[in-house]
Amino acid sequence: xxxxxxxxxxxxxxxxxxxxxxxxxSRFTDIAGIQLRPAxxxxxxxxxLLWLAACSAAGAEANESGSLALxxxxxxxxxxxxxxxxxxxxxxxxxxxxxxxxxxxxxxxxQVSKAKGVWNWSAVEAALAxxxxxxxxxVLRFRxxxxxxxxxxxxxxxxxxxxxxxxxxxxxxxxxxTVELPDWSCPALRDFNTEFFQRFAALYDSDPRLAYLQVGxxxxxxxxxxxxxxxxxxxxxFPSRSYQADFLSGLASHFTQTPFSISIDAANSWGPFADRPxxxxxxxxxxxxxxxxxxxxxxxEAATASRLSLLRSSGPAWx
Numbered sequence: 001x002x003x004x005x006x007x008x009x010x011x012x013x014x015x016x017x018x019x020x021x022x023x024x025x026s027r028f029t030d031i032a033g034i035q036l037r038p039a040x041x042x043x044x045x046x047x048x049l050l051w052l053a054a055c056s057a058a059g060a061e062a063n064e065s066g067s068l069a070l071x072x073x074x075x076x077x078x079x080x081x082x083x084x085x086x087x088x089x090x091x092x093x094x095x096x097x098x099x100x101x102x103x104x105x106x107x108x109x110x111q112v113s114k115a116k117g118v119w120n121w122s123a124v125e126a127a128l129a130x131x132x133x134x135x136x137x138x139v140l141r142f143r144x145x146x147x148x149x150x151x152x153x154x155x156x157x158x159x160x161x162x163x164x165x166x167x168x169x170x171x172x173x174x175x176x177x178t179v180e181l182p183d184w185s186c187p188a189l190r191d192f193n194t195e196f197f198q199r200f201a202a203l204y205d206s207d208p209r210l211a212y213l214q215v216g217x218x219x220x221x222x223x224x225x226x227x228x229x230x231x232x233x234x235x236x237x238f239p240s241r242s243y244q245a246d247f248l249s250g251l252a253s254h255f256t257q258t259p260f261s262i263s264i265d266a267a268n269s270w271g272p273f274a275d276r277p278x279x280x281x282x283x284x285x286x287x288x289x290x291x292x293x294x295x296x297x298x299x300x301e302a303a304t305a306s307r308l309s310l311l312r313s314s315g316p317a318w319x
Contacts, residue, residue, distance in 0.1 A: 076135075077101035080211050084139060087127060093134050102211055103131045104139045106220075108152030109196060116156045119199060128209040137211035142196075143221040144182045147172040151180040153189075160188035166237050170226050179219070181237040190243055194250060201254035213260040214287055215251065217244070223265035234270045244272040245279060252282040261285035 079101055085092040087105040111123040124140070131138040144152045147170060157163060163186040169178050182189055197215070204210050216223045217239050218232075225232045234240045239247070251260055264286050267273055273280060 079137060087131060087138070092136070097134055101136055102139055103134070103136045104141070105131075106146070107140060107142050108150075109142055109144060109192075110152055110154045112196070113154040113156075113192070121203060124200075124204070128204075128207065132209045138209055139212045139214060140210065141214035141216075141221055144217075145179050145219055147177040147179050147219060147226070148175070153180070153182050154192070157186070157189050157192060160186060162186045163188065168225065168237070172226060181225070183236070184234075184239045184243070185236050190239070194247065197247075197251060198254055201251075201258075204258070205255050206257045210258055212285075213255065213258055214262070215260055216263050216266065221263075223263040223268065223271060232270050238270055241270070241272045241275050245276045248272065248279055248282060248284070252284065259283075259285055261287045264288050 076098060077100060082101045083096075083099075084102040084104050085096060085100055087103040092100065092103055105127050107123055107127060112119060112121055114120065127140065128138050142152075146152065158165065162183075164183045166181040166183050167178050168181055169176060171177070184190065200213075215221065218225050225238065232238050235243075248262075261284055265271075266286075
């Protein structure tokens, strides 16, 4: 059983007295073996009260400096935290069932909308129920285009007035792929995308099975097309900046319980933030789609340093 160091009376007193370290900042002095720097004296006092309550509950009888054996055990991961496994990973249900709290899954828009005005959320329900049955929460991301996978656009939108079929040929994973792209010049697509997330929020914003929602456009909904920048055309094969701005503002108003996040690549030239810096005040997080890739240091850490600074200034990062 783990033992933790109990602070002496002098150490506890130093918390209230605001003792300062060599850098001049007030700090906790080695409480439980961890140096903590509070943002305010109120946090200091709250920490001490919690510490005293824990000791009292455990029936601790400590000397000036002693040790306390914890009477419980940690047998689960805190909600909303930790390593995330894909929901179709067999380890999510077996080897790591109690070692993780979160699962991730893509869903496509055509799984929900098979005909205009018809909504079937059974695929969403199945994903959430599956994660919940394993004692986990879900991180969901809806997408349209995905190299090597079926196009996720509802087929009825292609028959709407003004829709033009678009595609691009890219090399992905060593293979040459022809990828269909949504036609964002089509009003029916823009209206559908807006209504989709309004309806989704109405149904699932307060659902405890859903931990986070990831949103975006482009390949994998990660705000890029893996093609030359000049071939990414806002308002045609990518949403216009004005639509992106309206979309993000709408999400912030519809999702009041479930946090949503966007890729750090949303700070690129076809994202909305250069034109609308006020969007950074919206309560969203960010995710890094290449966090464990071999090229991360070159592609993401250097090239997107300014993006990270820009987007993460808006709030916490949920990856």
